[in-house]
Structures are given as structure tokens and as C-alpha cells.
Amino acid sequence: MSIEEEVKEIVSGIVHVDKNLMARESTFKDLKADSLDIVQALVAIEDKYDIEIPDEEAQKFQNFGDFISFVEKKVQEGKS
Amino acid sequence: MELENKVSLVTGASRGMGRAIALKLSSLGSRVAVNYVNIEEGNEADADEVVEAIAGQGGEALAVEADVRHGAAVKSMVERVIEKWGRIDILVNNAGITRDNLLLRMSEDAWDDVIETNLRSAYLCTRFALRPMIKQRWGRIISVASIAGVMGNAGQANYAASKAGVIAFTKSVAREVGSRNITANAVAPGFINTRMTEILSDEVKKTILSMISLSRFGETEDVAELVAFLASDRASYITGQVIPIDGGIAM
Numbered sequence: 669m670s671i672e673e674e675v676k677e678i679v680s681g682i683v684h685v686d687k688n689l690m691a692r693e694s695t696f697k698d699l700k701a702d703s704l705d706i707v708q709a710l711v712a713i714e715d716k717y718d719i720e721i722p723d724e725e726a727q728k729f730q731n732f733g734d735f736i737s738f739v740e741k742k743v744q745e746g747k748s
Numbered sequence: 749m750e751l752e753n754k755v756s757l758v759t760g761a762s763r764g765m766g767r768a769i770a771l772k773l774s775s776l777g778s779r780v781a782v783n784y785v786n787i788e789e790g791n792e793a794d795a796d797e798v799v800e801a802i803a804g805q806g807g808e809a810l811a812v813e814a815d816v817r818h819g820a821a822v823k824s825m826v827e828r829v830i831e832k833w834g835r836i837d838i839l840v841n842n843a844g845i846t847r848d849n850l851l852l853r854m855s856e857d858a859w860d861d862v863i864e865t866n867l868r869s870a871y872l873c874t875r876f877a878l879r880p881m882i883k884q885r886w887g888r889i890i891s892v893a894s895i896a897g898v899m900g901n902a903g904q905a906n907y908a909a910s911k912a913g914v915i916a917f918t919k920s921v922a923r924e925v926g927s928r929n930i931t932a933n934a935v936a937p938g939f940i941n942t943r944m945t946e947i948l949s950d951e952v953k954k955t956i957l958s959m960i961s962l963s964r965f966g967e968t969e970d971v972a973e974l975v976a977f978l979a980s981d982r983a984s985y986i987t988g989q990v991i992p993i994d995g996g997i998a999m
Contacts, residue, residue: 702927704882704924704925704927704928708879708882711879
């Protein structure tokens with residue numbers, strides 16, 4: 669599974685949204701996620717990939733695509 | 749039984765109020781993780797005794813060692829409970845100490861020690877125990893504050909500040925996680941017969957008794973009853989509250 673697929677899987681489990689409805693352009697607001705959902709998703713992703721997503725970075729995410737790109741970058745950095 | 753299938757974690761449960769709370773929650777059907785810290789000699793044996801007492805009344809318990817002032821220790825304690833029982837439904841932030849002195853003579857060490865043990869521990873334990881509760885969409889966070897945290901108490905600036913901190917912390921948590929069907933409440937005991945009050949001089953005890961409407965110290969079981977009520981479904985619409993249990997000191 670690609671990182672994008674995995675992230676969608678995790679987030680859909682938390683937000684209870686069909687992952688097929690999640691696009692890179694979707695915002696957390698589109699997904700009807702509240703602040704607790706978002707924090708929960710961040711923590712779950714941090715645990716899954718053993719990465720850190722600082723709050724300052726998280727606030728910059730405009731949409732789901734930004735979030736996935738950030739995770740992909742972090743995971744890549746962790747490997748190299 | 750009222751707390752059937754529930755899992756509770758009680759900090760500082762090897763003796764005193766924590767012990768009584770652990771026994772009470774167990775008597776209502778909850779499995780109970782009995783936290784203790786290996787700082788003082790005898791704590792481990794005391795915790796084992798609580799586990800045995802619970803087993804003796806037909807319950808299931810687990811002793812978990814953790815210094816609740818430290819994040820890593822709290823994290824692994826929560827993980828152990830989840831590993832064993834797969835969930836945490838009820839967290840009782842009970843661990844606490846006193847290091848009394850008049851402010852002019854209160855050392856930085858005495859201040860930090862009390863704030864860390866009483867307040868920082870509540871933050872850490874709640875933070876880590878919240879995650880399974882949020883997933884479950886059910887949870888109870890019950891923190892043992894003190895009437896000193898409401899009224900202040902001469903000689904206890906550190907203790908009173910830590911308990912007032914616990915109260916404000918509880919209210920904030922209640923607001924944060926209410927939407928997930930998690931309640932957060934504090935109990936504010938007055939003078940209860942424990943080792944903490946045993947050490948008071950007869951003169952101090954006499955002065956205290958004169959302030960208590962019921963003219964006697966409370967028992968740990970009194971506090972345990974209140975905690976058990978707050979943990980139950982009977983209290984499902986109570987959150988963010990501080991409930992005094994002090995024989996009528998503060999009113």
C-alpha cells in the first residue's frame with residue numbers, strides 16, 4: 669500500500685468517512701473532522717511511521733494533499 | 749454489575765485513598781490496574797496486597813509500577829494495561845504527596861516535588877489514557893483534588909496550588925473531550941484518615957476537627973464511594989465538576 673493509501677485508511681478510521689471520498693484536495697473541514705479528530709489523526713500517523721509532525725507544520729496544511737506530501741517527505745527522510 | 753467489562757487505572761493505589769478506590773471499583777465489576785511507585789520501601793508489597801485483596805473478593809487486578817511524574821513511565825504503564833485488557837475506561841488520578849511548610853521556609857525542592865507528583869502526573873496520565881477513551885467513545889477521568897485546592901491552607905501553599913491546578917485542569921479536559929462521551933470530574937476530600945493525616949499533631953487535629961461540621965475525619969471508603977459514583981453511568985451527565993467530600997468544611 670502506498671503512503672497515500674495508508675494515510676487515507678488511518679484517517680478514514682478516525683473520521684468515519686469512506687476513504688474513496690477523500691481526495692488530495694479535500695480539507696479536514698470537507699471531511700467534517702473536528703479539532704480532536706485532526707489531533708487524533710496526527711498522533712496516529714506519527715505513531716505509524718515513527719515521525720514527528722510539529723504543530724507549526726500541521727497548521728500549514730491547506731488540504732489533505734499537503735498532509736500526505738509532508739508525511740511522504742518525512743518518511744523518506746527517515747529512510748535516508 | 750455496574751462496572752462490568754470496564755477497566756480502571758488508579759494511580760497511587762498501593763495504600764490510602766487509592767487502595768480504597770481500587771477495591772471499590774473492583775467490587776463493582778471493573779478490572780483494576782493498581783499503580784504504585786518503587787520509591788519507598790514497602791510500596792511494592794502494599795500494591796501486591798491490594799491485588800490479592802481484589803482477587804480475594806473475586807476481582808481481577810494488576811500491579812503496575814510507574815513513577816507518574818515521568819512521561820515515558822506513564823506511557824509504558826498505559827501500554828501495559830492496554831496490552832493486558834485492551835482498553836482503559838476509568839482513570840483515577842489519585843497519586844499525591846504533601847511536603848508542608850510555611851511559605852517563608854518552603855524550599856524550591858518541596859515546591860517542585862509536590863507540583864510534579866500531584867499536578868504533572870494528572871496531566872501525563874490523562875494525556876496517555878485519553879487516547880483509548882476517545883477511540884471507545886466512553887471514558888471517565890476522576891482526579892483527586894483537595895479542599896485545600898479550593899480554600900487554600902496555611903502551610904500547604906505547594907499542595908493547595910497543585911490541587912487548584914488539578915481542578916482547573918479537570919475543567920479544561922471536560923471541555924475538550926465532552927463531545928467524545930468522556931467526563932472529567934474532581935473530588936475534593938477534606939481530612940480523611942490516611943497516612944497523610946496520621947502524621948498531624950494532636951493540636952493541629954483538634955483545630956481541624958473544630959472546622960468540620962460532622963466533627964470527625966472521613967474514611968477512605970467515603971471517598972471511594974463518590975469516585976465509584978462518578979465512574980458509573982449514573983453520573984453520565986456530570987462533567988467538569990469539583991465535588992467536595994469534607995464533612996462540611998467548605999460550603
